[in-house]
Amino acid sequence: MTQNRPQVRKIAVGAREDGQRIDNFLIRQLPGVPKSHIYRLLRSGQVRVDGGRAKPERKLVKGEEVRIPPVRAAERGEAVRPPDAVLNKLREAIVHEDEHYLAISKPAGLAAHAGSGVKFGVIESARAWGRHEFLELCHRLDRDTSGVLLLAKSRPALLRAQRAFKHSEADKRYFALLVGRWKGEDRDVDAALVRNAIAGGERRVRVDEDDGKPSKSRFSPRARYQDATLCEVQIFSGRTHQIRVHAAALGYPVAGDDKYGEREDNRPLRDKGLKRMFLHSHLLTLPASGEFPKLLLSAPMPDELREVLDNLGAPQAAASRRRRG
Numbered sequence: 001m002t003q004n005r006p007q008v009r010k011i012a013v014g015a016r017e018d019g020q021r022i023d024n025f026l027i028r029q030l031p032g033v034p035k036s037h038i039y040r041l042l043r044s045g046q047v048r049v050d051g052g053r054a055k056p057e058r059k060l061v062k063g064e065e066v067r068i069p070p071v072r073a074a075e076r077g078e079a080v081r082p083p084d085a086v087l088n089k090l091r092e093a094i095v096h097e098d099e100h101y102l103a104i105s106k107p108a109g110l111a112a113h114a115g116s117g118v119k120f121g122v123i124e125s126a127r128a129w130g131r132h133e134f135l136e137l138c139h140r141l142d143r144d145t146s147g148v149l150l151l152a153k154s155r156p157a158l159l160r161a162q163r164a165f166k167h168s169e170a171d172k173r174y175f176a177l178l179v180g181r182w183k184g185e186d187r188d189v190d191a192a193l194v195r196n197a198i199a200g201g202e203r204r205v206r207v208d209e210d211d212g213k214p215s216k217s218r219f220s221p222r223a224r225y226q227d228a229t230l231c232e233v234q235i236f237s238g239r240t241h242q243i244r245v246h247a248a249a250l251g252y253p254v255a256g257d258d259k260y261g262e263r264e265d266n267r268p269l270r271d272k273g274l275k276r277m278f279l280h281s282h283l284l285t286l287p288a289s290g291e292f293p294k295l296l297l298s299a300p301m302p303d304e305l306r307e308v309l310d311n312l313g314a315p316q317a318a319a320s321r322r323r324r325g
Contacts, residue, residue, distance in 0.1 A: 008069055009068040011029065011066045012065055012066075013061060013062050013065070017155070020060050021056065021058065022056060023038060023056040026068065035115065041071075047067065047069065049065070050064050082120045082124060082125040086120075087125055089107065093105045093106070095148065100152065100292060103150050103284075104122060105146070105299035107302070108143075108145065109144065110122060112143075122137075134153055134154055136155075137151055137152075138151060138158060139161070142241065142277075142279070144256075144276060144277040144279070147281025147282055147299045148297050148298065160292050163289070169287050170286050172234065172235050173233065173282060174282065175230065175231070175280045176219075178219075178231055179227070179252060179261060180228070181226070182229035186219065189217045189218075189249060190214075191245075192207065192209050194213070195240055203240070204241075205244075205245045213239060215246070216235070216237055217246045218236070219247070219250065219252075225313065225316060226312070226316065228255060229252065230315075243279060244259070244260045244279070248261060254278060256270075256274050256275075272312055273308050276304065280299070282298060282299055282301060284298075
Protein backbone atom coordinates (compact mmCIF):
# COMPACT_ATOMS: atom_id res chain seq x y z
CA MET A 1 0.00 0.00 0.00
CA THR A 2 1.45 3.38 -0.94
CA GLN A 3 1.52 6.18 1.60
CA ASN A 4 -0.39 9.36 0.92
CA ARG A 5 2.06 11.98 -0.20
CA PRO A 6 1.58 15.67 0.51
CA GLN A 7 0.12 17.48 -2.47
CA VAL A 8 0.37 21.00 -3.86
CA ARG A 9 -2.43 23.13 -2.44
CA LYS A 10 -4.05 26.12 -4.09
CA ILE A 11 -5.98 28.36 -1.73
CA ALA A 12 -8.15 31.32 -2.64
CA VAL A 13 -7.64 34.40 -0.49
CA GLY A 14 -10.86 35.21 1.32
CA ALA A 15 -12.14 38.33 3.08
CA ARG A 16 -10.48 37.31 6.35
CA GLU A 17 -7.06 37.09 4.68
CA ASP A 18 -7.41 40.31 2.67
CA GLY A 19 -4.42 42.52 3.57
CA GLN A 20 -2.55 39.78 5.43
CA ARG A 21 1.16 39.32 4.79
CA ILE A 22 2.00 36.13 2.90
CA ASP A 23 4.43 34.93 5.59
CA ASN A 24 1.76 35.17 8.30
CA PHE A 25 -0.73 33.48 5.96
CA LEU A 26 1.65 30.55 5.49
CA ILE A 27 2.32 30.26 9.22
CA ARG A 28 -1.42 29.69 9.69
CA GLN A 29 -1.68 27.28 6.74
CA LEU A 30 1.38 25.23 7.77
CA PRO A 31 1.07 24.62 11.51
CA GLY A 32 4.14 23.01 13.00
CA VAL A 33 6.43 24.04 10.13
CA PRO A 34 9.39 26.09 11.42
CA LYS A 35 9.42 29.72 10.32
CA SER A 36 12.89 29.24 8.87
CA HIS A 37 11.49 26.65 6.45
CA ILE A 38 8.53 28.88 5.52
CA TYR A 39 10.88 31.73 4.60
CA ARG A 40 13.00 29.26 2.63
CA LEU A 41 9.93 28.29 0.60
CA LEU A 42 9.30 31.97 -0.14
CA ARG A 43 12.91 32.75 -1.09
CA SER A 44 13.10 29.75 -3.43
CA GLY A 45 9.92 30.76 -5.26
CA GLN A 46 8.05 27.57 -4.36
CA VAL A 47 5.19 29.65 -2.97
CA ARG A 48 3.32 31.52 -5.71
CA VAL A 49 0.59 34.16 -5.63
CA ASP A 50 -1.41 34.22 -8.86
CA GLY A 51 1.52 32.45 -10.49
CA GLY A 52 4.19 34.92 -9.37
CA ARG A 53 6.87 34.92 -6.70
CA ALA A 54 6.09 36.65 -3.42
CA LYS A 55 8.33 38.33 -0.86
CA PRO A 56 7.51 37.75 2.84
CA GLU A 57 6.10 41.27 3.26
CA ARG A 58 3.77 40.90 0.23
CA LYS A 59 0.17 41.59 1.29
CA LEU A 60 -2.55 39.37 -0.07
CA VAL A 61 -5.68 40.62 -1.83
CA LYS A 62 -9.09 38.94 -1.71
CA GLY A 63 -9.57 36.70 -4.74
CA GLU A 64 -5.90 35.91 -5.33
CA GLU A 65 -4.75 32.29 -5.42
CA VAL A 66 -1.84 31.08 -3.28
CA ARG A 67 0.08 27.99 -4.37
CA ILE A 68 1.56 26.12 -1.39
CA PRO A 69 4.07 23.35 -2.21
CA PRO A 70 3.93 19.98 -0.49
CA VAL A 71 5.69 19.91 2.87
CA ARG A 72 7.09 16.60 4.06
CA ALA A 73 6.39 15.34 7.55
CA ALA A 74 10.11 15.65 8.33
CA GLU A 75 9.84 19.40 7.74
CA ARG A 76 7.04 19.76 10.25
CA GLY A 77 7.52 20.13 13.95
CA GLU A 78 5.43 18.08 16.31
CA ALA A 79 2.09 19.81 16.75
CA VAL A 80 1.30 19.84 20.46
CA ARG A 81 -2.05 20.65 22.04
CA PRO A 82 -1.46 22.98 24.99
CA PRO A 83 -2.21 21.30 28.33
CA ASP A 84 -5.60 21.98 29.90
CA ALA A 85 -3.85 23.66 32.84
CA VAL A 86 -2.41 26.28 30.46
CA LEU A 87 -5.75 26.79 28.69
CA ASN A 88 -7.51 27.31 32.02
CA LYS A 89 -4.79 29.64 33.33
CA LEU A 90 -5.14 31.86 30.27
CA ARG A 91 -8.92 31.94 30.56
CA GLU A 92 -8.47 33.27 34.09
CA ALA A 93 -5.94 35.84 32.77
CA ILE A 94 -8.39 37.58 30.39
CA VAL A 95 -8.48 41.29 31.31
CA HIS A 96 -10.74 42.48 28.48
CA GLU A 97 -12.95 41.07 25.74
CA ASP A 98 -15.31 42.74 23.30
CA GLU A 99 -16.51 42.07 19.75
CA HIS A 100 -13.16 43.17 18.31
CA TYR A 101 -10.44 42.18 20.77
CA LEU A 102 -9.29 39.79 23.43
CA ALA A 103 -6.67 40.96 25.93
CA ILE A 104 -4.75 38.63 28.23
CA SER A 105 -2.42 39.36 31.11
CA LYS A 106 0.29 37.04 29.86
CA PRO A 107 2.20 35.21 32.58
CA ALA A 108 5.98 35.25 32.48
CA GLY A 109 7.51 32.08 31.07
CA LEU A 110 4.86 31.59 28.37
CA ALA A 111 5.78 32.67 24.85
CA ALA A 112 3.41 34.78 22.77
CA HIS A 113 3.57 32.16 20.00
CA ALA A 114 5.23 28.88 19.10
CA GLY A 115 8.71 29.00 17.59
CA SER A 116 12.13 27.45 17.73
CA GLY A 117 12.05 24.98 20.62
CA VAL A 118 8.65 26.30 21.75
CA LYS A 119 5.71 24.00 20.98
CA PHE A 120 2.92 26.44 21.86
CA GLY A 121 2.31 29.94 23.11
CA VAL A 122 -0.56 32.24 23.98
CA ILE A 123 -2.00 32.39 20.47
CA GLU A 124 -2.01 28.61 19.99
CA SER A 125 -3.59 28.17 23.43
CA ALA A 126 -6.30 30.76 22.82
CA ARG A 127 -7.14 29.16 19.47
CA ALA A 128 -7.37 25.78 21.20
CA TRP A 129 -10.34 27.06 23.19
CA GLY A 130 -12.30 26.72 19.94
CA ARG A 131 -14.36 29.86 20.64
CA HIS A 132 -13.13 32.14 17.86
CA GLU A 133 -13.17 31.77 14.08
CA PHE A 134 -10.39 34.37 13.75
CA LEU A 135 -7.70 35.14 16.30
CA GLU A 136 -4.33 36.81 15.68
CA LEU A 137 -1.66 38.48 17.79
CA CYS A 138 -1.62 42.27 17.43
CA HIS A 139 1.90 42.52 18.88
CA ARG A 140 4.46 40.49 20.84
CA LEU A 141 5.85 40.27 24.37
CA ASP A 142 9.11 38.58 25.30
CA ARG A 143 8.64 35.15 26.83
CA ASP A 144 9.92 36.34 30.23
CA THR A 145 7.83 39.54 30.20
CA SER A 146 4.37 39.52 31.76
CA GLY A 147 1.40 41.77 31.13
CA VAL A 148 -1.06 43.04 28.55
CA LEU A 149 -1.07 41.08 25.30
CA LEU A 150 -3.68 42.04 22.69
CA LEU A 151 -5.31 39.62 20.24
CA ALA A 152 -7.63 40.62 17.39
CA LYS A 153 -10.88 38.78 16.60
CA SER A 154 -11.14 40.10 13.03
CA ARG A 155 -8.79 41.29 10.28
CA PRO A 156 -10.07 44.91 10.40
CA ALA A 157 -9.39 44.94 14.17
CA LEU A 158 -5.92 43.51 13.57
CA LEU A 159 -5.07 46.12 10.94
CA ARG A 160 -6.37 48.93 13.18
CA ALA A 161 -4.05 47.84 16.00
CA GLN A 162 -1.08 47.32 13.69
CA ARG A 163 -1.53 50.82 12.24
CA ALA A 164 -1.55 52.29 15.73
CA PHE A 165 1.66 50.47 16.64
CA LYS A 166 3.37 51.35 13.35
CA HIS A 167 2.60 55.07 13.60
CA SER A 168 3.41 55.32 17.35
CA GLU A 169 -0.22 56.11 18.17
CA ALA A 170 -0.48 53.40 20.83
CA ASP A 171 0.50 54.20 24.41
CA LYS A 172 2.53 51.26 25.76
CA ARG A 173 3.82 51.37 29.33
CA TYR A 174 5.76 48.89 31.42
CA PHE A 175 6.98 48.56 34.99
CA ALA A 176 10.67 47.62 35.13
CA LEU A 177 12.82 47.22 38.21
CA LEU A 178 16.29 48.43 37.26
CA VAL A 179 19.53 47.51 39.00
CA GLY A 180 21.22 50.51 40.63
CA ARG A 181 20.37 53.86 42.20
CA TRP A 182 18.76 56.07 39.58
CA LYS A 183 20.17 59.58 39.33
CA GLY A 184 17.86 62.42 38.37
CA GLU A 185 14.36 62.18 36.96
CA ASP A 186 12.91 61.08 33.57
CA ARG A 187 15.32 60.07 30.82
CA ASP A 188 14.65 59.51 27.13
CA VAL A 189 16.70 56.97 25.21
CA ASP A 190 16.75 57.44 21.45
CA ALA A 191 19.09 54.67 20.29
CA ALA A 192 18.77 52.61 17.10
CA LEU A 193 18.70 48.83 17.58
CA VAL A 194 19.76 45.94 15.38
CA ARG A 195 19.22 42.21 15.86
CA ASN A 196 21.96 39.66 15.36
CA ALA A 197 22.62 36.03 16.22
CA ILE A 198 25.57 34.74 18.21
CA ALA A 199 27.02 31.25 18.63
CA GLY A 200 24.32 28.63 19.11
CA GLY A 201 21.70 30.72 17.35
CA GLU A 202 20.90 32.86 20.40
CA ARG A 203 19.28 36.14 19.40
CA ARG A 204 20.69 39.35 20.81
CA VAL A 205 20.03 43.01 20.14
CA ARG A 206 22.55 45.84 20.26
CA VAL A 207 22.68 49.58 19.77
CA ASP A 208 23.86 50.44 16.25
CA GLU A 209 23.19 53.96 14.98
CA ASP A 210 24.38 53.08 11.45
CA ASP A 211 22.44 49.88 10.73
CA GLY A 212 19.81 49.84 13.48
CA LYS A 213 16.13 50.76 13.40
CA PRO A 214 15.01 53.93 15.24
CA SER A 215 13.92 53.13 18.80
CA LYS A 216 12.80 55.45 21.59
CA SER A 217 11.96 54.79 25.23
CA ARG A 218 11.19 57.06 28.20
CA PHE A 219 12.23 55.92 31.67
CA SER A 220 10.41 57.57 34.62
CA PRO A 221 11.44 56.63 38.18
CA ARG A 222 8.48 55.70 40.37
CA ALA A 223 10.14 54.22 43.48
CA ARG A 224 13.79 54.27 44.57
CA TYR A 225 15.31 51.58 46.74
CA GLN A 226 18.80 51.16 48.14
CA ASP A 227 20.22 49.36 45.12
CA ALA A 228 17.32 49.30 42.66
CA THR A 229 14.80 51.63 41.03
CA LEU A 230 11.26 50.91 39.90
CA CYS A 231 10.64 52.75 36.63
CA GLU A 232 7.63 53.16 34.42
CA VAL A 233 8.84 52.83 30.83
CA GLN A 234 6.92 54.22 27.88
CA ILE A 235 8.01 52.91 24.50
CA PHE A 236 7.40 54.80 21.27
CA SER A 237 8.52 51.91 19.06
CA GLY A 238 8.27 48.15 19.44
CA ARG A 239 11.70 46.69 18.77
CA THR A 240 12.78 43.29 20.04
CA HIS A 241 14.23 43.55 23.60
CA GLN A 242 13.94 47.34 23.35
CA ILE A 243 13.50 48.15 27.05
CA ARG A 244 16.16 45.63 28.09
CA VAL A 245 18.79 46.99 25.72
CA HIS A 246 17.99 50.64 26.37
CA ALA A 247 18.10 50.07 30.14
CA ALA A 248 21.48 48.35 29.86
CA ALA A 249 22.75 51.21 27.67
CA LEU A 250 21.84 53.63 30.48
CA GLY A 251 23.82 51.54 32.93
CA TYR A 252 20.73 50.29 34.79
CA PRO A 253 19.91 46.80 33.43
CA VAL A 254 16.51 45.25 34.09
CA ALA A 255 16.61 43.17 37.26
CA GLY A 256 16.74 39.45 36.55
CA ASP A 257 17.89 39.95 32.94
CA ASP A 258 20.83 37.57 32.54
CA LYS A 259 21.20 38.34 28.82
CA TYR A 260 21.88 42.07 29.00
CA GLY A 261 22.78 42.42 32.68
CA GLU A 262 25.38 40.85 34.96
CA ARG A 263 24.39 37.75 36.88
CA GLU A 264 26.28 38.88 39.98
CA ASP A 265 24.41 42.19 40.04
CA ASN A 266 21.17 40.23 40.40
CA ARG A 267 22.31 38.20 43.40
CA PRO A 268 21.03 40.68 46.05
CA LEU A 269 17.66 40.80 44.30
CA ARG A 270 17.47 37.02 44.06
CA ASP A 271 17.98 37.01 47.83
CA LYS A 272 14.91 39.26 48.02
CA GLY A 273 12.84 36.67 46.16
CA LEU A 274 13.30 37.69 42.50
CA LYS A 275 12.94 34.54 40.39
CA ARG A 276 12.27 36.07 36.96
CA MET A 277 12.97 39.17 34.92
CA PHE A 278 11.21 42.17 36.47
CA LEU A 279 9.45 43.54 33.37
CA HIS A 280 5.67 43.87 33.21
CA SER A 281 3.45 45.49 30.56
CA HIS A 282 0.87 47.22 32.73
CA LEU A 283 -0.88 49.59 30.29
CA LEU A 284 -1.86 49.64 26.62
CA THR A 285 -4.03 52.30 25.00
CA LEU A 286 -5.22 52.49 21.39
CA PRO A 287 -6.86 55.72 20.16
CA ALA A 288 -10.33 55.73 18.63
CA SER A 289 -10.29 54.96 14.90
CA GLY A 290 -13.31 54.75 12.62
CA GLU A 291 -15.73 52.15 13.97
CA PHE A 292 -13.34 51.32 16.81
CA PRO A 293 -13.66 53.24 20.12
CA LYS A 294 -10.68 54.10 22.29
CA LEU A 295 -9.27 51.00 23.95
CA LEU A 296 -7.72 51.23 27.42
CA LEU A 297 -6.22 48.04 28.83
CA SER A 298 -4.38 47.41 32.08
CA ALA A 299 -2.94 44.42 33.89
CA PRO A 300 -2.07 44.43 37.60
CA MET A 301 1.48 43.65 38.64
CA PRO A 302 1.81 39.91 39.44
CA ASP A 303 2.05 38.89 43.08
CA GLU A 304 5.59 37.50 42.64
CA LEU A 305 6.81 40.97 41.57
CA ARG A 306 4.92 42.84 44.30
CA GLU A 307 6.49 40.53 46.88
CA VAL A 308 9.96 41.51 45.64
CA LEU A 309 9.12 45.19 46.09
CA ASP A 310 7.76 44.49 49.57
CA ASN A 311 10.99 42.67 50.45
CA LEU A 312 13.03 45.67 49.30
CA GLY A 313 11.47 47.75 52.07
CA ALA A 314 10.10 51.26 52.00
CA PRO A 315 11.13 53.34 48.95
CA GLN A 316 13.65 56.09 49.59
CA ALA A 317 13.00 59.75 48.91
CA ALA A 318 14.70 61.24 45.83
CA ALA A 319 17.95 63.02 46.54
CA SER A 320 16.53 66.36 45.37
CA ARG A 321 13.63 66.03 47.79
CA ARG A 322 15.96 65.20 50.69
CA ARG A 323 17.98 68.32 49.97
CA ARG A 324 14.85 70.48 49.94
CA GLY A 325 13.89 69.02 53.32
